[in-house]
Amino acid sequence: MVLISTPGVKLMNVVSSSLLLCPSWGLPVAMRSKLFKQVATLAPNIPAMYELHFAVPMAGAVLCTLNARLDSAMVSVLLTHSEAKIVFVDYKLLDIARGALDLLAKTNTKPPILILISKWDDSSPTSFEPGTYEYESFLETGHIGFEIRRPKSEWDPISVNYTSGTTSRPKGVVYSHRGAYLNSLATVFLHGMHSMPVYLWTVPMFHCNGWCLTWGVAAQGGTNICLRSVSPKEIFENIVLHSVTHMGGAPTVLNMIVNSPVSDQKPLSHKVEIMTGGSPPPPQILFKMEELGFSVNHLYGLTETYGPGTYCAWKPEWDSLLPDEQSKLKARQGMQHLGLEEVDIRDPVTMESVPADGKTMGEIMFRGNTVMSGYLKDLQATEKAFSGGWFRSGDLAVKHPDGYIEVKDRLKDIIISGGENISTVEVETVLYGHPAVLEAAVVARPDNHWGQTPCAFVKLKEGFAVDAQELIRFCRDHLPHYMAPRTVIFAELPRTSTGKIQKFILREKAKALGSLF
Template sequence: MALTGALVWGMNEGAVYLWTLPMFHCNGWCFTWTLAALCGTNICLRQVETKAIYQAIANDGVTHLCAAPVVLNSIVNAPKSETILPLPRVVHVMTAGAAPPPSVLFAMSQQGFRVTHTYGLSETYGPSTVCAWKPEWDELPPETQARLNARQGVQYIGLEGLDVVSTTDMKPVPADGTTIGEIVMRGNTVMKGYLNNPKANEETFANGWFHSGDLGVKHPDGYIQLKDRSKDIIISGGENISSVEVENAVYLHPAVLEASVVARPDDRWGESPCAFVTLKPGVDRSDERRLAEDIMKFCRSKLPAYWIPKSVVFGPLPKTATGKIQKHLLRARTKEMDLLRRASCSNLSG
């Protein structure tokens, strides 16, 4: 995996790598050993802050860094006082951990970062796919490049197999970019199983494939694209809603810094989309109700009517040490919100 990372990323001997990932997580996506193999330089941060990232790029000759999409978002939205632009050199960035919004990838490219998008899980020891850049993409508009690069891509070198299969009969879905199935993998970089949990192992390795629990599509060019985690799909009135695609629309609003969309209990539809939003610095927060309505109105031109968030909640988003947004905590908050709403209605009726 370490050498595969160097090949996939085109890293040369003597690369200067900036750590924004914790080394304990899949050995920092295996780049601890990649840098050793390449006689590279490790630049470490005590805290992942945009000012420190830009200073390391300017002062320490950083050529490569890995970061979750939430870190990329903070980089492109950093105050001018913290940035050092234009960059002194092209900086190669590998991102994974969540589906990156195309708007963030576009902003990174405009600043001079060259982003490689990968995808994987702890169970696959880090990256398993890469959105390999095609030369013909160079001639496309930047917005189109960002949209293509937001896909999860093709299988990593060293992975034996990758596919998107139907959740009912395990047959590969057609490469039409629309038929949703589960992403499955196999190979010697996939874990042997969960410790002392034979039932979970039987389900996870059905038919000899590792079942990721991620839902996606396969495009005509063979590239796969993640649509959602199976547990994150919102089912509203019997229709499936991709939380990732709703998030991508919310991210485009000029006031939004970060967004995460989860299911909220809904008396009529069963579930409805609820957007948790962190606003950019300097945004007027005096009338949050008006701002929430503006975000919902903004989404109407970009999403089907039933995909539009029915509620917007403002505040910081809970994250793991690797920068992943903890959606399970947000889902718990929506349940608390629903209980409070019901209690309020009960008190009014009483």
């Protein structure tokens, strides 16, 4: 289902908008004296989710967007941690939310008020439990004359975003009004957005507030095309139907598009600007996206950097290179965007900047306005993340002579085999070059002789059949032999809701295999 929202127009008439200017979102009079600080959402990409990105801060509260794919147990944990007093829930996620509230009740924790976002075309009466309200009728109780409750300081929090939990228990990342404002403008510039863009939402709005484009698209008076579920067929159909100009997506979305059946694809009458980020995209995928009519802009960042932190700015001298060479350059993470003070590659121990030789690895570190204020109620984790005066990303990279950075691996993912460092990203890139490989992830497997050796988890394209030895030989033809996988396992790859491969699960599986020798 496609839902269209045009907040640019709505915000121009903000004085008369009861939707955005309701006191505490139209709470009954008896409740208006209470001060609500954290307001949670549990919803996919729908207009109400977009509207709440404005309504909540304008009412002086902090928005906490929960992952719409979590189970009741984790939702209850995050509601407790955030201390949310209200939770807006999409009708399809009502059972998950009620399960979470039941768990809270068992711990004698006062549950938040539940506001149900009904199906947009459902006019049938709905019965509500005590303490539950319906979104649209709830808004009708608001006052048109309500004055915006602006932040006392630009450093006041605007939102809390929980990390995806790819490596550990999720942490609440606090965004400030200043950081969100600057990163919204930065993403608009990076995306090349002019006035009145048409943006197709495939990036979850609950993830880094949609890379801050929830606010950025509105600043440009744009139209939002909201997809409840993302598929290549829906993407192509909506691009053609609504003349989409911009969209975003993790490499897994790009992979899904380029490997979709021809019957699901449609010729594009214009270039569609697409930003990708979340994990290093294979150059082969970038090349194929360009062939389909997309202009890909590669970004890099983390939840702690409000989403995008760097971008790979294109250089005119690259125009003369062969397409595959262009894709390799575009796969780099590039340079800092204009909202950041500095991005650097530094030795995590000495804190010295590594030489720009394209070989020496160090940790990517950030500092500036668009770096998080800290982790909610976790001073120890905050101090650790900022030790040395920089935010430590946990990602290993090299710096090229032109200053562009290139991610090589996560600190936790690097494989040390016989004293040699092996970048799993480099091995995965080679695997993606095999015509039968749809998805690939490489982790360390224990080895009594070498310490660790690469173990590849691979998902094949439909209709292809290859064995492990063929893929190992393919890697050895394109890599030093010590970097080639010694083990290949064919399986589905576990992913987070934002498309990142959960390597900690694969590491456990590789560890359970035992030592190779």
